[in-house]
Amino acid sequence: MMFERLVDHLACHGDDVAVITAETTVSYAELATWVAARAAELGTRRKLVLLETRNDLPTLVTYLGALAGHHVVLPVPAGGDHRSVDETYHPDVIVADGVVNGGPRHRPAPELHPDLALLLSTSGSTGSPKLVRLSRFNLAANAESIATYLDITRTDRAATTLPMSYCYGISVIHSHLLRGAAVVLTDLSVVDDDFWESFRTHGATSFAGVPHTFELLDRIGFEAMSLPNLRYVTQAGGRLDPDRVRRLADLGARSGWRFFVMYGATEATARMAYLPPELAHDHPESIGVPIPGGSFHIEPVDGMPGGTGELFYRGPNVMMGYADTDADLASGAGVEELRTGDIAHRRPDGLYEVVGRSDRFVKLYGLRIDLQRVESALHADGVDAICTDGDGLLIVGAADRQRDCDVTAAAADASGLPRAAVRVVDVDEIPRLPNGKPDYRSLRERAAERTTDDARLDLIGLFADVLQIDTADVDPRSSFVDLGGNSLSYVAMSVRLERALGHLPADWQRLPLSELESARKTRQWWGTTLETSVALRAAAIVLVAGSHAELWVLWGGAHILLGIAGYNFGRFCLTPLPRATRVRHLVSTIGWIAVPATVWVAFALVVTDDYAASNLLLANKFIGPDDSMTAGRLWFVEVLVWVLAGLALLCATRWGDRAERRWPFGVAAAFLALGMALRWDVFSIGLGKAAWFTMLAFWFFAIGWAASKSSTVSQRLAVTAVLAVGIVGYFGQPNREALVFGGLALLIWLPAIRCPSAFTVTAGLIAEASLFIYLTHYQVYPLFGEHRLLGVAAAVAVGIVLTYLVAKTRRWLRLRRPTTLWTMNCRRRGHTAAPELSGRRYSS
Structure with a gap:
């Protein structure tokens, strides 16, 4: 048994990697030596060791050393208040930051039962002195069961995402060391880029999470990450929403890893049941089957239908019992089966499903x-x-x-x-029931109503106003992207949302509205957050207008805008939505650009000589004329529209859609590589000096796309390096090249900036109007002759006014649109009137 002869067990794996940290890699032989030394330092007399835990090497060595020396370990979170535990159990030794403090305790040492090995808090924190008593046999049995159903092998490497003071966190370490696998020790959060950089660098194959972990993963775009070595993901620590279970199971199936939903308790060492990954999609509400060596039975409960009752568990991992005082540490095993406190039933297919709680314990975070x-x-x-x-x-x-x-x-x-x-x-x-007992259901309803009244209504109105849809069409479970938001409407949304929330949460455009409600924060007096892409968009369009009006000579703004367009394409078009919805959003985005451009060209053809008929088709660079000084003015719009059209066709194909979802950065990088190949004429097809040369500027779009999909420092460095190589000599104008490089480098590395509120509003207005400023400024600034500054200001103002008028017109048309009977029925039921916008189906 591993925990009986721990040092020998570690040593038998020799030079295999046991532990990986940011600083070092430790073999099993080295770990065995250190563990033996720490066991010797703790002495031969059995002791109660209170261990302040971090996910680091000194903590792990001390923990294993204490077990190897047959001491009893009481792990607590480092930096927490563990006075109540200290005063209740009188530990012989306290270890903090790897330092053993075994000074005089001035109180008798507790008597320890020979089988006792580990004491864990029942609540997962140090708030209560009530502890769970676990034996070496419990630890070994549960580690073996977990390693068996997860099929852990010596090639696996688990990244630590949970504290070692928590039964779930320590069970990951037990099960991997049992099989000679490795542990990547880190205290970094899953929201940190460095965590995922370490995960990839060290070839981690798994990580564990509680429900809150997967909420965080949704916010950072986990579904778009490239994790080539990931083999499986586990979840426990509370019930995960069935929709999220199904979504993660499907993501794993697409990406080549398995998703294990698990059910457990500290009283069962860690695990009691698991849901086989192949069943997760069809049975996401189930806790699955008992772990190897364990079994369930159900005791009837009054008032419950037949087959439903309180769930009891039996197995070798069931605790010895609870401890409330130090005297309990001398007691032997007094528990044969565990009363889980959950109400459950066994389905005909053999899977167990929990339907409620029988006590007053809940799992949160x-x-x-x-x-x-x-x-x-x-x-x-x-x-x-x-x-x-x-x-x-x-x-x-x-x-x-x-x-x-x-x-x-x-x-x-x-x-x-x-x-x-x-x-x-x-x-x-x-609030109380008629029998005088507290009415908890009423309290939950009041909390939900308060949230709705205080937050939801104003955010629903905000979404409806910006996206030009009815408030009844805004499903609180949908995000900005789900509701049809795109790169043209996100500027207005980001600025107004920042004012409403006080800050912009990470990846806000993909968070459900219901989650945005809880993200309110008091705005800091010294400024607000402005997305770098918005600031760059505003600055670039002003540079474009000013350079054309000869107010200054700062060329390159349009190429920065092209990079920003690619960046927003990656964020708003290539989302986890179904393929048809993706393509629909892309077509809508193309329409938002092409239709205003065509309408303005038609107007300009009537009142000026600036354009040719080919501009109506946004195809001047394809069909000419190429000898006109004005017909090529709309090159930026042409490049953008045709690139988006090509990518829409790519995304419409099953293989293209599947490839992008599986390798989001890889596909963007391939697109960028194509751009670089054409930029350097690798294929010797001579497009560099022809009219087609302008169309080859799509590689700036590809830079932005790749930047949006870069999830690690190394990927961002790679994109920056390609940008540097591509930009040098591209224009033959060093100042222009430096300007474009600086702008796009900011886009790659700096997601947001802190600036005065007035600047945020101004930049937002200009950025939102950038398309209309670009389309109209050629015709506006010449009206002011040599008053160039006035002409540029007027061009910006005209673009802002046109943007406002178009939005008002769309809003007026929406309000004039007749309401169908079906829409009214959906509103009465609280459903969205346009279910296709959210990618969900609703029954009628």
């Missing part, structure tokens, strides 16, 4: 929260309160609170949750 304990803590602070959970938050109904009492802080402290996970609802009196 991966922590098991005792709601009764939180209520008692609030009562002790003079607050009459009840607690429940909803929407992944701890909901507190508070009545008669003392004026100076911060209920949010008190509830966060009592539960171990962050303040952001607590929602306080002030009530005149505690």
Whole structure:
């Protein structure tokens, strides 16, 4: 058994890699030597070792050394308040930052049962001194079961995403060391680029997550990441929404990795059940089947239908029992089966499904929260309160609170949750059922109503106004992209959303509106956040207009705009939506550009001699005339429209769509490579000096596309290097090349800037109007003769006014549109009237 002869077990794997950190790689032989040394340092007399944990090498060596020396480990989060645990259990040794503190304790050492190996908090935090007692046999049995159903081999490498003080986090380490696999130790969050850089660099094959982890992954665009070595992903720590389970299972199937939904508890060492990945899509609500060596049975509960009752678990991983005082540490195993507290039933196919809870424990943010304990803590602070959970938050109904009492802080402290996970609802009196018991359902409904009243309505109105759709068509489960937002409407949306929320959350355009509601933050007095792409878009169009009017000579703005167009193409068109929806969004984007351009050219043909008939088709660079000084003015629009049209055809194909989803950066890089090949005339087809040369500027678009799909530092460095190689000598004008390189480098490396609010609004207005400024400035600034500054200002103003008038016209037409009976029925039911916009189906 691994935990009986731990040092020997580690040593037998020799030079195989055991641990990888940012600083070093450690073999199993080296780890065995260090573990043996730490065991010797802790001494031969069995001790209770309180270990402050981080996901680092000193913590791991101390933990394993304590187990190897047959000591009892009590892991706690580093930096936390563990006074209650210290005062209750009187540990012999406290280890912090790898330093052993075994000084005089002035109190008797606790007596330890021979089988006892590990003590873990029942809540996943140090907020309660109630601990779970686990034996070496428990640890070994659960590690073997997990390694078996995950099929862990010596070639696997698991990245640590959970703390070692948490049963889920430590079980990942146990199961991998059992099979001679490696562990990539890191304390980085999954939202950090450096985490994924390390993940790829070290060839990690798996990671684990609680429900909150997968919420964060949605925000950073995990589905678009290229993780070639990823073999499987595991989830536990609370119920994951079935839709998200299905989505992750499908993503894994497309990307070549497996998604394991797991069910467990600290009292079962870690795991009790798992859902085979091949069943996740069709049965996302199920907890699956018992782990190898375990079994379930269901005890009937009064009032429940036949076959549904409280779920009990048996297996070698069931804890020895609880500990409430240090005297309990001497007790042997007193638990044969685990009462989970969950209401479940076994389906005909053998899968188990949990349908509710029988007690007052809930899991939030991966922590098991005792709601009764939180209520008692609030009562002790003079607050009459009840607690429940909803929407992944701890909901507190508070009545008669003392004026100076911060209920949010008190509830966060009592539960171990962050303040952001607590929602306080002030009530005149505690809602109660007719029998006098607290009405928790009513509290959840009040919390939901408060959220809706305070946040949802104004954001729904904001989305509807910017996207020119009815408020009834805005599904709170949909994102900006889902609702048809594109690169032309996102400027107005980003500026107005920043004012509404106080900041722009990462990847806001793909967050559901319901998540944006919870992202409100007080705006800082010294400024607001402005996306770099918006700032560059505003600056570039002003440079274009000013250079054409000869107010200054700063060429290159249009090429920066082309890069920004590619950047927004990657963000707003290549999203996880279905293929048909992607193509529809692309066609809509092309229409937003081509239709205004064609209308303006038609107008200009009547009142000026600036254009040729070929400009109506946006095809001057294809069919000429190429000897006109004005017909080629719209080259930027032509390049953009035809590049988007070609990419729409690519995305419409099954193979093109599938390739882009699987290798998002790779496909963008291939497009960029094609651009570079044509830019350097690798194929010797001589397009460089012909009229086609302008169309070859699509490689700037490709730079922006690749930048939007760059998820690591190395990828961004690669895109920057290609930009540098491509730009040198491209124009034969060093100043112009430096300007374009600087602008696009900012786009690659700097997602947002902090600037005064007035600048944010001004830049937003100009950026939003960039298309109309580009189309009309040729005809506006000449009207002012030598008053060049006035002419450029007028061109910008005309573009802004036209943008405003077009938006007002569209809004007026939308309001004049008759409402169909079907639409009214959808509104009455609370459904979207345009389900195709969100990529979801709704029953009628």
